[in-house]
Amino acid sequence: MDLFISQLLNGIGNGVVYASVALALVLIFRTTGLLNFAQGEMALFSTYISWKLASSGLPVVAAILLSMVIAFVAGAIIERVLIRPVEVGRSPLNVVIVTLGMFLAINSFAQLFFGTDPQTMPKPWPSDASGNDERINFLGQSISWAVIALALVLTAECVLLFLLLQKTRLGLKIRAVASNPDSSRLVGINAGAILMLGWALSAAIGALAGSLVAARSTGFDASLMATVLVYAFAAAALGGFDSPLGAVISGLVVGVADALTTQYVDALNGIELVVPLGLILIVLLVRPTGLFGRQTVERV
Template identity: 40%
Template sequence: MDRFIYLTFDGLSRGAVYAAFALALVLIWRAARIVNFAQGAMAIATVYAGYSVSTATGSYWLGFAVAIIGGLVLGAAVERVVMRFVDHSSPLNGVVVALGLVLIIQGVLGMIYGDDYKPAAAPFSRDGFEVGGVALLSRYDLFVFAAVGAVVVLLSLLFRGTSTGLRMRAAAFAPDVSRLLGVPVGGMLTLGWALAAATGSLAGMLVIPTELGLHPNAMDLLFISAFTAAVVGGLDSPIGAVVGGVIVGLLLSYVSGYMGATVAPMAVLILLVVVLLGRPDGLFARSKARTA
């Protein structure tokens, strides 16, 4: 029972990070109807920048701020310079360009920083508080929950309580009508990419201290887990991304704890296949009106 409790809290901590990264994928999907396969590579690029600043200055929080701001800038730049000129007549065009970005970003990072794993320190202790002899959440886990919770609240307020959020939603779902109403669709699209990249950078900064460390490919497995979380919840649902992240985090924790870490990636892929076959629009997808 003690092991089950420990694995549950560990899964919730993992799930919070997956939820943040899944939110980034959902933001891009809602803004541009594209699954951004370059999200992980973009995130690790900003994480490298953040930890470079932290190493040079000795301040983790300055590096943390640089990573988030770098995400905003990189996301906006990718949309303005690259994705805006992609022919969207076929959804595969955006996928191919995003995969090309992955290779470019990872190649550049490898040339600059090398292919060895670099240690990444956490700002708080990762030693769990013991209750009844069972190690539960650590100070770092609490920081992860607080950071992801703040992002969820801020994004909810943005989309539901501000005119900017309303314009972003209108630009995503009815761009032609929005242009006629004076909504700057291009600017809203850029803002969506910037927010998504910043959210991905946050997820990267949160997960890297819990993994092997910094590496150009460090976010690849996280992307698979986060993509599964987004699909489980529904690519159109921010709440679904959070719930999907928790589900994937718990699944990985239980499978790793009881069956071994090598089986965990397979469990995620099986979950992805099951959801795609049974409910491809996700658990929180809105019902569609019949057209025939």
């Protein structure tokens, strides 16, 4: 039973990470209808920036916040300079190629600027001298501070995003552009600026997620986000790409399902990735729009 609970907690820890990255993917998908294959690598690059800032003497939390700001600006620039020109009225395949090109380019720039050796990200939560996370006892279980911190951050993210999207004028504009860009332009919304904002927010969330993933693991290198991205895609697909809440819940589901199946099903040892993919497949077969997605009506 203890093993079960510790695996459950471990799964939740992973799930929170997947949920954050999935949230970033969903934000871009909602505002622009695109899948950003470079999301993981953008997060990787920001992670390196916060690592660099932290190791040059800045407090970890400040370093992460600063890298989020940098990622925010960079995300907006990427949208305006790289994505917008190929996006307008052409095949979505071209945008896919551009994000794949970015995937390759950003990864190799990260290796060029920051080296290929594994690095250690300082932890923004209590840890002992040898770098292990401190644990606290809760209901007879010891929970690592990492899981708690990640869960808190994710909750804060969700609350802030909810407030932004549902309670502000800006959020209303974002939702208007997501639902119908042309009509929103007609009522005077600067749709271009909103799209930039979508990419910027998503890049910032990615930066946060990346930094926390790196801090949670013992060391990180340029392959940090590769598997995380697959799980995040799984979570986003599971939740239905247009639902932030769905992304968060599905991220947790994917994380927990993964942890439990690899613990209890020997056949899956080494091929854990079958779990998220199997989940996507089952969900899409039953509900092609995902668990929380909306049905869209197509006109012929």
